[in-house]
Amino acid sequence: MITRQGLGDIHMGVRLDDIDYFLAVASHGKVRAAAAALNVSQPAITQGLQRLEKELGFPLFERSSRGMQLTAVATQFRERTQALRASLGDAIKEAADMHLGELGLLRVGVSPLYAQRLFVPATVALHRQRPAARLRLMLNLNDALVAALRLGDIDLSINALPGVIPPDLHALPLMDDALCLVVREHHPLLSKRRLRLADLVDAQ
Structure with a gap:
C-alpha cells in the first residue's frame, strides 16, 4: 500500500540562511554573483545549497557552464519560498518596531476641552x-x-x-488653564471678590 507522506512525517531542519542562499542564486543565476550580493563566500553558498537539497530530498538547480538553472520543482518552491521569506521579514521588522516603540496601538483618553488644543497637535507630531x-x-x-485609566482600558489620558x-496614577502637568465665569453685565456675582462653587448653585 502506498500512502501520501504528510508534512508532519518529514523532519524539516531547513536553515534560514540556506533559503536566502537559494533565493539569491535563483535570482542571479550564478554562485559568484549571489555570494557578492549577500557578502558571503562562494563556498558558504555552495554548502548551503547542498544542505538545503539534502534536507528537501530533491535537486534545486541544473548546473551548466551557463550558470545555475532552476529545476521544475524548484521553480514552484522558489515562488512559495519568496512569499514566505517576505512575510517573515515583515514579521521580524514589525516585532523590532514594536520593541523600539515605533509600532503598536496607543489608547488615549481625551477630555473634549483639550482635544483640539493638545491632542490634535500631539497626534500630528506622533505620526x-x-x-x-x-x-x-x-x-x-x-x-x-x-x-x-485605572481599569486599564486606556494607556494615558x-x-x-x-x-x-x-495613588496608583502618575500625573504630568502639560499646561496651566485658567477657568473664567462669564455672566451678563451687572450680575450679582460680580460683586463678590471670591467665588465658590456653592455661589453658582442659585445663580441665574
Missing part, C-alpha cells in the same frame, strides 16, 4: 515621528477617563487634573 503607530481615541469627561490624584 511624523512614528508613521506606523496607531491610535485609539476615547473622548469623555474627566471622571470617566480616570476610571478607564489628557484631561484636567482631579482634586486628588489616585
Whole structure:
C-alpha cells in the first residue's frame, strides 16, 4: 500500500540562511554573483545549497557552464519560498518596531476641552515621528477617563487634573488653564471678590 507522506512525517531542519542562499542564486543565476550580493563566500553558498537539497530530498538547480538553472520543482518552491521569506521579514521588522516603540496601538483618553488644543497637535507630531503607530481615541469627561485609566482600558489620558490624584496614577502637568465665569453685565456675582462653587448653585 502506498500512502501520501504528510508534512508532519518529514523532519524539516531547513536553515534560514540556506533559503536566502537559494533565493539569491535563483535570482542571479550564478554562485559568484549571489555570494557578492549577500557578502558571503562562494563556498558558504555552495554548502548551503547542498544542505538545503539534502534536507528537501530533491535537486534545486541544473548546473551548466551557463550558470545555475532552476529545476521544475524548484521553480514552484522558489515562488512559495519568496512569499514566505517576505512575510517573515515583515514579521521580524514589525516585532523590532514594536520593541523600539515605533509600532503598536496607543489608547488615549481625551477630555473634549483639550482635544483640539493638545491632542490634535500631539497626534500630528506622533505620526511624523512614528508613521506606523496607531491610535485609539476615547473622548469623555474627566471622571470617566480616570476610571478607564485605572481599569486599564486606556494607556494615558489628557484631561484636567482631579482634586486628588489616585495613588496608583502618575500625573504630568502639560499646561496651566485658567477657568473664567462669564455672566451678563451687572450680575450679582460680580460683586463678590471670591467665588465658590456653592455661589453658582442659585445663580441665574
